[in-house]
Amino acid sequence: MVDGAPDYADMTLDELRLALAPEVAASAIFDGWTEAALVTAAEMAGANPDVAKLAYPGGAMDMIEAWIDNIDLAMVAAFPPDRIATMKIRERIRSLVAFRLEAVTGLEEALRRATAIMAMPQNARRAVKTGWRSADHMWRLAGDTATDYNHYTKRAILGSIYAATLSVFVEDQSEGKQDTYAFLDRRIDGVMRFEKAKAKWLNPQRETFSVTRFLGRLRYPSR
Structure with a gap:
């Protein structure tokens, strides 16, 4: 050796x-x-x-999943709590996704072939589980502690952002993958705006329109 x-x-x-x-x-x-x-x-x-x-x-899927697991572990090691704590939530998510993109830079053809294999019907269920696990790692590193439905929606949304970004990444010929990172930034900005709007909508203290109160009035109209 x-x-x-x-x-x-x-x-x-x-x-x-x-x-x-x-x-x-x-x-x-x-x-x-x-x-x-x-x-x-x-x-x-x-x-x-x-x-x-x-x-x-398990052949190809075992190899692909091991590659993804390896990147997951490298990401966890690269973002200890003291490093992530200095970042705002948007920066945390962006940095974690960017780390994963950097990890596969130069391996676009391997990624393209892996994506095609994972998209096969017989591999779809396993591919979804693998993608969910990576999204879960990212959110946990970002400090997410949600246990309600937000736990699932956050991971589903991040998983879709990451998958879409990878599809842009494998075809991106721009210098330094500028187009990919611009795409990622737009997607994250969109989610951040949605989360802010959702927080206002679900805030029980606000004195504006209430869905629950409105539905109650439909069922039991005032006389």
Whole structure:
């Protein structure tokens, strides 16, 4: 083993699954998410190809999910509480999504192929779970503690923003992915405006129109 290089031989299959994932993604640029890409990645990294195959028994989706999990873990490590605490909520979300985009920069073809595989009907349910998990990681890092319906709506909205941004990212030829980041900023601004409007609408202290009171009057009109 080269000094500083991972010792794949001493890893469990779960550890190998995550450690080798970035190498597999790099190989997927040329060979797709295939066994050939996995073997090439293992050989280039100095891991045993036969053992590496055991780490991804589900084939392409196992490799793709491991890559996403690897990015999730790297994101968590890059944003400790003391760093995130200095940011406003909008900056937190933007920084977390930007980190993920930077993590796949240069791997657009691997991402494009991964997206196509995840969109297959047989993989849709697993793809949704994987995307939800990433959105959950981002919101938890951002400090979200909601347990009501907001817990679910926030993750669904962020997941849709992230997915849409990735679709722009893979086709973006602008310098420094400027178009992608502009798209991301517009999406986040739209959500922020919606959240502010929703907060005013749901504020029980406000003395304006009340949906509950209005519906009550429809059911029990004054005489």
